[in-house]
Structure formats: C-alpha cells, structure tokens
Amino acid sequence: MSRDPHTPPHASDGQDKFAKAFHTAPDAMVITDRDSGKFLELNASFVDRFGWSREEALGRTSVQLGLWRSLDERQRMLDKITAERQIDGFDVTLITRAGEVRSARVYGCQIEQDGRPCLVLTVRDMTRVRAQESALRDSQERLDLALDSAQLGIWDWHIPSGLLYGSARAAVLHELPDRDFHGPFGEFFACVDKTDRQRMRQAYARLARGPENDYQFTYRAQLDSGEVRYLESRARLYRDSHGKPLRMAGTLLDITERVLRERSLQASEEKFASLFQGSPDPICVSRVRDGEFVEVNPSFCSTFGWLAEDIIGRSSHQVTFWADHHQRSRLFEQLMRDHSLQNVEVQFLTREGQTITCMVASRLIWVDRQLCILSSFRDVTRRLQAEAALKASQEKFAKAFHSSPDAITITERETGRYIEVNEGFHRLTGYRTDEVIGQTALGINIWADPDERLNMIAALNRDGFVHHLEMRGRHRDGTIKTVDVSVEPIELGGVNCLLLTARDTSELREAEARIQHLAYHDALTDLPNRALLMDRLKQQIALLQRHSLRGALLFLDLDHFKHINDSLGHSVGDSILQMVTARLEASVRQEDTVARLGGDEFVVLLTGIEGSRLETAQQVRQLAEKLRDLLAEPMLLDGHRLQITPSIGIALIPDDGATPDDLLKRADIAMYRAKDAGRNTVQLFHESMQQAASERLRLENGLRMALARREFNLHYQPQVDARDSRIVGAEALLRWRHPTRGPQSPASFIRVLEDSGLIVEVGQWVLEEACRTGARLLAEGRIDLENFSLSVNISPRQFRQSDFVERLLALLHKTRLPPSLLKLEITEGIVIQQLDDTIARMERLREAGVQFAMDDFGTGYSSLTYLKRLPVDSLKIDQSFVRDAPNDSNDAEIVRAIVAMGHSLGLELVAEGVETPEQLALLAEQGCHLYQGYLFSRPVPLEDFIALLPGREQQAT
Numbered sequence: 001m002s003r004d005p006h007t008p009p010h011a012s013d014g015q016d017k018f019a020k021a022f023h024t025a026p027d028a029m030v031i032t033d034r035d036s037g038k039f040l041e042l043n044a045s046f047v048d049r050f051g052w053s054r055e056e057a058l059g060r061t062s063v064q065l066g067l068w069r070s071l072d073e074r075q076r077m078l079d080k081i082t083a084e085r086q087i088d089g090f091d092v093t094l095i096t097r098a099g100e101v102r103s104a105r106v107y108g109c110q111i112e113q114d115g116r117p118c119l120v121l122t123v124r125d126m127t128r129v130r131a132q133e134s135a136l137r138d139s140q141e142r143l144d145l146a147l148d149s150a151q152l153g154i155w156d157w158h159i160p161s162g163l164l165y166g167s168a169r170a171a172v173l174h175e176l177p178d179r180d181f182h183g184p185f186g187e188f189f190a191c192v193d194k195t196d197r198q199r200m201r202q203a204y205a206r207l208a209r210g211p212e213n214d215y216q217f218t219y220r221a222q223l224d225s226g227e228v229r230y231l232e233s234r235a236r237l238y239r240d241s242h243g244k245p246l247r248m249a250g251t252l253l254d255i256t257e258r259v260l261r262e263r264s265l266q267a268s269e270e271k272f273a274s275l276f277q278g279s280p281d282p283i284c285v286s287r288v289r290d291g292e293f294v295e296v297n298p299s300f301c302s303t304f305g306w307l308a309e310d311i312i313g314r315s316s317h318q319v320t321f322w323a324d325h326h327q328r329s330r331l332f333e334q335l336m337r338d339h340s341l342q343n344v345e346v347q348f349l350t351r352e353g354q355t356i357t358c359m360v361a362s363r364l365i366w367v368d369r370q371l372c373i374l375s376s377f378r379d380v381t382r383r384l385q386a387e388a389a390l391k392a393s394q395e396k397f398a399k400a401f402h403s404s405p406d407a408i409t410i411t412e413r414e415t416g417r418y419i420e421v422n423e424g425f426h427r428l429t430g431y432r433t434d435e436v437i438g439q440t441a442l443g444i445n446i447w448a449d450p451d452e453r454l455n456m457i458a459a460l461n462r463d464g465f466v467h468h469l470e471m472r473g474r475h476r477d478g479t480i481k482t483v484d485v486s487v488e489p490i491e492l493g494g495v496n497c498l499l500l501t502a503r504d505t506s507e508l509r510e511a512e513a514r515i516q517h518l519a520y521h522d523a524l525t526d527l528p529n530r531a532l533l534m535d536r537l538k539q540q541i542a543l544l545q546r547h548s549l550r551g552a553l554l555f556l557d558l559d560h561f562k563h564i565n566d567s568l569g570h571s572v573g574d575s576i577l578q579m580v581t582a583r584l585e586a587s588v589r590q591e592d593t594v595a596r597l598g599g600d601e602f603v604v605l606l607t608g609i610e611g612s613r614l615e616t617a618q619q620v621r622q623l624a625e626k627l628r629d630l631l632a633e634p635m636l637l638d639g640h641r642l643q644i645t646p647s648i649g650i651a652l653i654p655d656d657g658a659t660p661d662d663l664l665k666r667a668d669i670a671m672y673r674a675k676d677a678g679r680n681t682v683q684l685f686h687e688s689m690q691q692a693a694s695e696r697l698r699l700e701n702g703l704r705m706a707l708a709r710r711e712f713n714l715h716y717q718p719q720v721d722a723r724d725s726r727i728v729g730a731e732a733l734l735r736w737r738h739p740t741r742g743p744q745s746p747a748s749f750i751r752v753l754e755d756s757g758l759i760v761e762v763g764q765w766v767l768e769e770a771c772r773t774g775a776r777l778l779a780e781g782r783i784d785l786e787n788f789s790l791s792v793n794i795s796p797r798q799f800r801q802s803d804f805v806e807r808l809l810a811l812l813h814k815t816r817l818p819p820s821l822l823k824l825e826i827t828e829g830i831v832i833q834q835l836d837d838t839i840a841r842m843e844r845l846r847e848a849g850v851q852f853a854m855d856d857f858g859t860g861y862s863s864l865t866y867l868k869r870l871p872v873d874s875l876k877i878d879q880s881f882v883r884d885a886p887n888d889s890n891d892a893e894i895v896r897a898i899v900a901m902g903h904s905l906g907l908e909l910v911a912e913g914v915e916t917p918e919q920l921a922l923l924a925e926q927g928c929h930l931y932q933g934y935l936f937s938r939p940v941p942l943e944d945f946i947a948l949l950p951g952r953e954q955q956a957t
C-alpha cells in the first residue's frame, strides 16, 4: 500500500500514525537537514535497500555515506528542490553500502522541523523497473532489428474500429511517411492496385468465414513513380469469444525483387524452352552420371532419326550415337575439365546408321540437382560436302584451266589487264605468264586484225558473250594463227572479268581444207574425183548452153588393168595409174578436166568446142585417138615393159544428155561398147548403145533372181587321156537357162556375176552341186576314186572369202565327197594377190586331199618363181594357144614351153579347147596327153555326161 510520497509527516495528533507510516513505507524515506545534508531520520526500507543501519546513517550525510554515484546529479536534484521547493520524480543512481548500483526515483519536499529547514525525501527503488524497461527496450530493439533485417513491416488492424497500426517500414512500403502509421484501414491500403484490392477483399471474406485464421496475400502497390511494388502480407486473424473477427495482425514484405526475379526466371525458362523446342539446331541434355539422354528437341529427332520416347532414358552408347568412341571419351574428359566445349567437329550416327558431321558445343548444367551436359549440334555434313565439292570443283577448274590445250585468259573487264593465263596461252602466243600479267591484249598486240578485235568487243557488249568467233591471233614471233575465240563474263572477288578461251584452229582449218580436197580429189592421182567432176560438169552444161558451145565427156577404162594389177601387184598398178594421169593431163587444155572415178576409170571433160555436132564429134574423136595412142605408148616399170591400152567412150555435150548423170552414163555405155568391140578403141555414144547397157542391167537383175528360181544348172565336160581315150575327169561348168530367153551365154553372164560380186554366192552353189554330183557318181560306181577328178572353177572373189577353206571342208564333210576327187581350178589372178595367204589356204586344203589346177596357164604373167612355190597338181594350157598351135609356130612354141615347164615341176598337163585331131597330135608330140575339148565332147548335162562314162561293168574291169 503506497501513499502520496509528497505528503510530509506531521508531528501533530497523528504523529504516531505518521511515524508508523514513515517507518513502514515500502519505499526508502529519509529526512535530512537542508543546510548540512545530515540524515535526521530514515526508515526501515532505507536500511533494507541501502544496507546502512539507522545508527550508522543518522547524523551523516549521503555524501559521507558514498550514496551518490554522481555528485553532480545530487547537486542538480538539490537545485531543483531549492528552486521548486519540491521534486516529483527525479531519477538518480545510488550506490548501496555493499556497492550495488541502484536506479531510484526521488520524490521530495522541503519542510520546517524544529524551526530548521529539512528535506523529506522518498527514494523509490527503480532498479527492477529499469531492468524491465531495458529488457523491453532490448526486446523491442531486437524485434525491430529482426523486422528490419527481414525487411518486414508489421501491421495490426483493429477490425471493429477499422483503425490500423502500421510500422514505419510498413508505411514506407505503402509509400506513406516514414513513421508508424495510425489511421483507417482504407488509408493504409490506398495504394493497392484496384484489381488486387478486390482480390484482397475476397480473400478476407473467405478468411472471415473461417475456419482458417492464417492469411497470406500478395498484392501490387502502385507507386507515384509509376512503378509497381509487389508486397506479400502474412497475417493471423484473431476472433472474439463468439468467433467474430476482432483483430488481424501480420507482416508485410517487399517481394518485388523476388517476383521480378521469378518472372524473369520464368520468362527465361520459357525462352529457353521455346529456344530449345524451336531451335533449328539439334539440342540434347544428357546426364553426366550415366550418359542417358534427359531431353532432346524436335530438331535433334529429325536430324538423327530418333523419336524422343525412343532415345530419352537411353545412353548414347546404347543407341550407338557416336561414330568414334575414342573421340567421345576425349571430349568428355575435356568437358569435365573445362566445363564447356566450343565448335568441335564430331561425326555421329543416325538411327539408320548414316554418318552426320556436326559442329558441337557443350556445357555442364544442373537439371533437377543432377549434373548434365547441354549439347547443341550444327549439322555441317552438307556444308562439308558442299565445301569438298567446291574444293574439288575449284581444283578441277584449276586443273582444267592449267591443263587445257586451249589458251585461257582471265582479264579485268574494265582495264583489259590479264589476271591469269594458262600454259595453253604460252603455247599459242609464245608469251610467258610473268610477261603478260598486268598487260593488256592491245598492249602486247595479240590480235592480228584490229577490226576483228572491235567486232569481238561489239558482240560481247551486244550479246553479253562471244561463242566461237574465228579470229586471227599473232604469236610473239610474228606468225599469224587462226583461233576460235569464246568469251564469257565472270566475277572474281567482286571484280568483273572476262574468261577468254582461244583454240588454235590453224591446223584444223588446214585439215578441213585437206579433207575438203580429199572429198573432191582422188588420193592416188590427186585428180578431181567423181563428186568434183559432176560438179564441174553441171557448171559446164549451164555455161556451154549459155554460150551455145559444145563439150564432150570421154570415159576411159584401161584394158586388162585388173589383170596387171592382180599379177604385178598394186604398187605397179598404182604407178601405171599415175603415169596415165600424167599423160592425160599433159594432153588436154588447162580449162579441161581430167578426173579419176576409181579403179582404172578416167574421165576427161572437154569444154568450149565450137561447131556442129558432126564437127565436134570429129574433133573429139581425133583427140580421143590421140589419147589412146599416147596411153598405148609402152611404160617401163619395175623392169617390166608394159603396154596399156584404153577403151574410150564419148558423150557429146549437150547432144547426148542434159544432166551430168545422163552424160556420164552414156559415156560409160560407149566405153563398154568400145570394150566389146575388142578394146583399145574409141566409141562415140549412139542411141542404140543405150539398149545394150539396159540389157546388161536386165541381165544382172535376172541373175540376182536366178539362184532362188533354180535357173542355174551344171554341165560337165569330160577330160580325156588321149592315149586310151579314157575319161579321167570332168570340168563342171555353170549354165543359166532364163525362163523366157532360154540358155544364156556363160562367157557374158559369168562376167556380170563376177563384176557384180554375185559370183561368191553362185560359186558356193556350184561347189555344192558339183560335190553332190561327184559323191553320187562315186556312190553309183560310175567313177573311180583313183582315176577321176572333178574340176570346179573358183573365182578370185570366192577364194578370198575369209572362211573359204572352212566352208569347203564342211561341204566335203556334208556331201561325203572324198576331197581327193575334187580339183579346184584357179587363175593366176588368185595366186598373185597375197601370195603367202593363197599358199597357206591351198596347203590347208591340199592337206585334206583337195587338188589344184592352174587354169588358163600362159595368158597371164606366168612366173616360174610363183609356180615353184604353189602347191598345184596340174596346169591347164589355155585354149588360145592350143587353137592355133598347129598353124602358129609361136603358139606351138608356147605350148611346148608350158609342157616342158610342167614336166620339170612334175605337174600334170591338161590342154584346153582341143577341137581337132591335129591339135591333139601336136599336143601328144609335145608330151601332153590329157585334154578337154569339143573333139571329145562339149560340156553336157549330167545325164549325158553319165552316158559318156564307161558302164559299171567296164569300170569293174
């Protein structure tokens, strides 16, 4: 129980009561003499609290007791009492007898006691209060510090009154003055965004409905600066005993930074996700621990051919992703060491096993607390291929450029200066690369004709290019060359240039001219050929017509030239043709044309002849005779003295034809007539000759069909031994019975067969027919294998067939004719062509048993040298010698010589064309007993021939 410490104790009626109150007061109380400061009275509480006994303290001052910690403080207190006559709570710090420091609050007043001024002082011990206050202060301070360090503002809303307390921080967060806020709820939250305020109300309404009391809400405070501050409010709702909301208090935290950071993180994550998903480059995330793919983007799937679900959860090793595992290990180590890899070229395998080259960048990242590798790939396969292709193409171009046989230059278009030239340029112009780089074509005077150069530039400007322009270029030695020039514009490193290709066509042009010349000239004689002749003839026909003049076409064919060619060889034949050419050219005028049609056929075109047809005919005939005589002059070749005669046919222009073909055909017909007339003659064309030519053509056409129509047959002419008139053989001779014109002359149709080449096919038929007949006669026992031979004529063309030997052996096998029964009659023409080959063929057949007879012996250039080498069995003395031998000593002498030659070589001799007993006698006299001729029998059909053979009985005997 306390009393007013200001009331002084009275020494009146209530003195005991006062003294009792003084002494039992809970606060320490003292009465001191104002002037001396000595204690006059003190109570028990003083003794308790300060430790001095009453006896010790009375009569002594507080200073003497050492009660004050600060004497200044004491003085200020005394001054205050003096001034105000009382003090009402003066805080002081006192020290007890034990030395303890006490906080105290002093109340006091001045009184009169016993006439002297005294001070009554009550000392209330405030030590505990001060300690509590200090603890509270400390606690508050700590709270403030905690709130401050947590940057939390606090607020406390008294719901019934609507008043709200907000800490200074909370106020500042709401952009209110920086001090504690005491005011209405609405004012505190005035800055809250409208939408958020609405949400805030809804949140509170939900909370008020219960049962929850904890509240957390984030809202935006709209600042004057326009910025937005995100605040997070956490609070608890306190309710009254009825559950009605009473109070809500909580904290406020500025989370703007966090929100923005989260947003930025979210945006960044979204950005990464969209970058990851939308990246055109493959990206994957794989785990370091086990190498398993954690994430792959669509581009990764499309590039490497995997579905995400097929590869995620599997390691690169399991799906065979790396083409080179050593490289994988190396790069993994490098990544673990450096934490990243940049642009490493690596080859990977697609799901299909195809190799893809990528540039790879990798870095380590954390995903869900797991260390992973983020790798991005750039597929450079195509680029590398393209680069390789480009490199190859550049190399190819460089190779093509430098190794081209053509001259190639690159010049700067604007200045015309050479940038690059190749070896071909050096070859064509003689200038080395180092001599021309930086120079211009004009400067080194490359172009021979300035106009051609200007033309080229004009074409380039007009068309943008130049293709195959023929120009003349100058070599550094001054020689001019024809070149084929092409120019294309190109761009090199942004500079407009010209690529010029020049091909030396000088040789080509010369070759073309040569080819042109050869196309119109005969290679052997260099005379105009048929084409040029026809061309000139065409021109002359028109010219002669215009000037009413005449001309003539002389067709010359050398008599028996083929024979000479065959017997003396082609080189002799060629020399003859060249000599004939020289003689003809020397005999005609400059304006006339001597042409060679081929073989031994020449044509002379005479022009500009004045006069009537008759006069012209006379003139031309005279010239033709002159030519004939000239050509007939003997020629000395290879030691041979040869005489060549021509058969000449003449067609007059325009009398015998208006076109080159007609005229040539008619001159040819006239020439054939000259041949038929015994050769070495001149014939002028006449209408009647056309008929003969047509007849020959008809003959050839008929022959072409004769084989198919089975119009051919064979006659057999016996060969007889004159000593006993025994038939020792037969010659098979071809006969043709035309279905309407009857039997045809063998001499003429066989020549047509040979000329046309039909003899090959027909000759094969003859051989087959003869072999079959021989086999039949043998089989029938009509002939004797030991004493009979069947002769068949073989023409040169037939013998020269590449498979002649094989064909004949096959035929003998097929017909079962013993080869020794067959005798092939060949002419010198066959022998002389390719002697070695002829001998080889003959020997192969002779090995099989086939015999050979040399036909028409004596008419050719019979040579003992050849004859000695030839594997022949007999010689047939030509009938031309036999015919006149009885009357002509020359022929008789020839017959004798042939017989002697035959005997000396051990050959059998058969005389042909024996018609009279005189001839037979002469032959017998010379020692030739075998003969063939009308004397014994003409060639006869098979059945007639069989009739001539001795009967089978005779054969047997």
Ligand SMILES: Nc1nc2c(ncn2[C@@H]2O[C@H](COP(=O)(O)O[C@H]3[C@@H](O)[C@H](n4cnc5c(=O)[nH]c(N)nc54)O[C@@H]3COP(=O)(O)O)[C@@H](O)[C@H]2O)c(=O)[nH]1
Residues within 6 Å of the ligand: 717, 731, 732, 733, 734, 745, 746, 747, 750, 763, 766, 793, 794, 795, 855, 856, 876, 879, 912, 913, 914, 915, 932, 933, 934, 935, 939
């Ligand atoms: N390549 C082939 N040539 C053949 C073939 N058949 C015949 N010929 C050759 O045709 C030329 C003309 O033959 P041909 O008219 O049959 O004349 C032969 C005899 O009939 C004729 N001869 C026979 N004896 C006499 C006679 O006493 N007097 C006379 N004036 N003529 C007679 O001689 C020709 C046979 O000559 P050769 O062949 O040289 O022994 C002729 O060159 C035939 O070779 C054939 O199938 N293929």
